Amino acid sequence: MADTSLATSHGLSVTQWEDQIFAEYLDRLIFAGYMGTSENDLFHVKENLLKSPGDTITVGLRGKLSNAAVEGTSTLEGNEEALEFHNQSIVIDLFRNGVRIDGVMSNQRSAFDIREQAKAALVDWMSQEVEDRIAAEFSSIDGINYGTASEAQKDAWLVNNADRVLFGATTANNSGNDHSASLTNVDGTTDVLNSAQVSLAKRLARLANPKIRPMKMIGGVEIYVMFVHPYCFRDLVADSAVQNAQREVYPRLGDMHPITGGQAALWFDGVLIVESEKVLVTANVGAGGTVDVAHNVLCGAQALMLAQGGFESGSRVKMVEEEFDYAAKVGFALSTVMGFEKARFDYPTVGGSTVDHGIVTIYSAAEPD
Numbered sequence: 001m002a003d004t005s006l007a008t009s010h011g012l013s014v015t016q017w018e019d020q021i022f023a024e025y026l027d028r029l030i031f032a033g034y035m036g037t038s039e040n041d042l043f044h045v046k047e048n049l050l051k052s053p054g055d056t057i058t059v060g061l062r063g064k065l066s067n068a069a070v071e072g073t074s075t076l077e078g079n080e081e082a083l084e085f086h087n088q089s090i091v092i093d094l095f096r097n098g099v100r101i102d103g104v105m106s107n108q109r110s111a112f113d114i115r116e117q118a119k120a121a122l123v124d125w126m127s128q129e130v131e132d133r134i135a136a137e138f139s140s141i142d143g144i145n146y147g148t149a150s151e152a153q154k155d156a157w158l159v160n161n162a163d164r165v166l167f168g169a170t171t172a173n174n175s176g177n178d179h180s181a182s183l184t185n186v187d188g189t190t191d192v193l194n195s196a197q198v199s200l201a202k203r204l205a206r207l208a209n210p211k212i213r214p215m216k217m218i219g220g221v222e223i224y225v226m227f228v229h230p231y232c233f234r235d236l237v238a239d240s241a242v243q244n245a246q247r248e249v250y251p252r253l254g255d256m257h258p259i260t261g262g263q264a265a266l267w268f269d270g271v272l273i274v275e276s277e278k279v280l281v282t283a284n285v286g287a288g289g290t291v292d293v294a295h296n297v298l299c300g301a302q303a304l305m306l307a308q309g310g311f312e313s314g315s316r317v318k319m320v321e322e323e324f325d326y327a328a329k330v331g332f333a334l335s336t337v338m339g340f341e342k343a344r345f346d347y348p349t350v351g352g353s354t355v356d357h358g359i360v361t362i363y364s365a366a367e368p369d
Contacts, residue, residue: 021123021334022317028127030276031134034225034299035306040215042225042358043134043304044343046090057307057339059088086345088357090307096335097125102328115330119319122334126317130338135278137304137342138227139295139361142354146280146295154179160353163208166201166362167191180285186363187287193232193296193364195241199269201226201298201360212300212358214270226273229294231366233264233275242268271298281366294366302343303358309337 026032034042046057067081099118141149141157149157158165158177167173167182168191175181185191202224205212214222228236236242249267264275280295297303311318318335343357 021119021319022315024123026127028124029130031131040301042215042299042301043306044302045306045308047308055092055309057090057092059090059305059343088305088341088343088345090305090339090341092307092309092337092339094309094335094337095129096333097122097129098331098333100324100329100331115332118332119334122319122332126334126336131278133338133340134304134306135227135276135280137340138297138359139280140342142344143341146282151180158182161356161361164204164212164356164360166197166204166360168363168365169194169197169200171200171204183282183285183293183363184287184289186285186291186293186365188291188365188367191286191365192235192367193228193294193362194236194239195245195268197362197364198226198236198242198271198273198298201362202269202271205298205300205360208360210355210357212298212360213302215301222270224271224298224300226271226296226298226362227276227279228273228296228364229279229281229366230275230277231281231292231368232279232294232296232364233266233273234369235364236266236268236273242266245269286365292366292368293363296362296364298360298362300358305341305343307339309339311335311337 029035031043035045036043037045037047044059046059048057065081065083067079070076070079099122101114101118136145139146141153144153155178158174158179162174162177165174168186173182173185173191175185205214205224212224214224216222245268246266266273279297281292282295283292284290286293308316310316316336320333320335322331322333323329324331342359344354345357346354
């Protein structure tokens with residue numbers, strides 16, 4: 001007598017099905033091209049909890065040595081430098097959504113398969129949910145959503161990150177590390193995003209202490225990636241220096257062109273500028289209380305930390321189909337377990353406070369059309 005069995009590699013197995021859903025969800029995620037498990041990736045994904053228990057991952061970072069060299073016959077013993085380590089914790093949690101349909105008759109009446117549409121809608125929902133959570137971290141204040149952070153918390157964050165925050169066209173727009181007062185210096189004319197702002201943000205990243213490390217492309221080329229609101233992208237496209245740069249750069253990019261997930265992108269001064277409507281805009285906080293301000297971000301390696309958990313099947317996502325009322329109705333639920341954090345490491349050099357590890361925040365005027 002022969003037994004019927006399905007191996008784990010079979011296309012009908014739960015794991016294979018869920019892996020396919022995961023692949024589909026990633027394919028619809030505009031930030032997928034910047035996510036990876038390497039410390040060189042913009043969004044560093046930690047998968048330690050995929051098959052291990054726990055709800056928190058602590059990521060370590062070793063600081064660079066800074067002592068001057070001991071030269072010649074001078075004594076090294078007793079002048080050694082202590083290693084400096086920093087840490088960042090990411091807490092994961094379950095998030096999910098479901099769709100319920102009345103089953104047999106709705107499917108019978110429809111020219112399309114409602115069950116398949118329910119599954120596709122849930123995959124779309126998950127990609128949007130992850131994108132929204134990533135974008136919310138761009139503008140977060142020490143782990144607090146920008147919209148709920150107090151003025152005192154925003155001011156404290158600015159004190160610690162003053163060398164990596166830009167209000168409009170000049171660093172002089174920072175008014176004594178007063179966050180709200182500095183925003184009022186952003187006007188709708190001189191502080192729109194342009195090529196000079198992009199170059200200034202890049203210099204801030206390179207000169208910040210600690211430095212914001214660029215990601216390395218094929219051939220060792222170093223780049224930063226800047227995510228900007230569509231209104232700011234519109235202003236940047238109008239800059240003649242940016243226009244000329246596209247004519248010169250794109251023909252020479254070849255295999256070094258990064259994945260932009262279908263988003264509009266520009267190159268300027270070693271920065272890939274990517275348009276994203278997910279970038280936060282705060283209304284009427286600029287000059288005169290009438291200018292909208294976008295929270296654009298220039299990202300280096302490990303700008304964000306993402307932690308991925310898993311399910312008993314070993315998959316990163318879980319799709320459940322459940323019947324109700326004697327199979328007259330059916331429901332679908334899609335779940336994943338993840339955590340999202342802007343990378344913030346503790347640095348003794350700035351009084352033991354946390355510092356945004358891989359992001360320069362650029363507040364630019366974002367006036368509507």
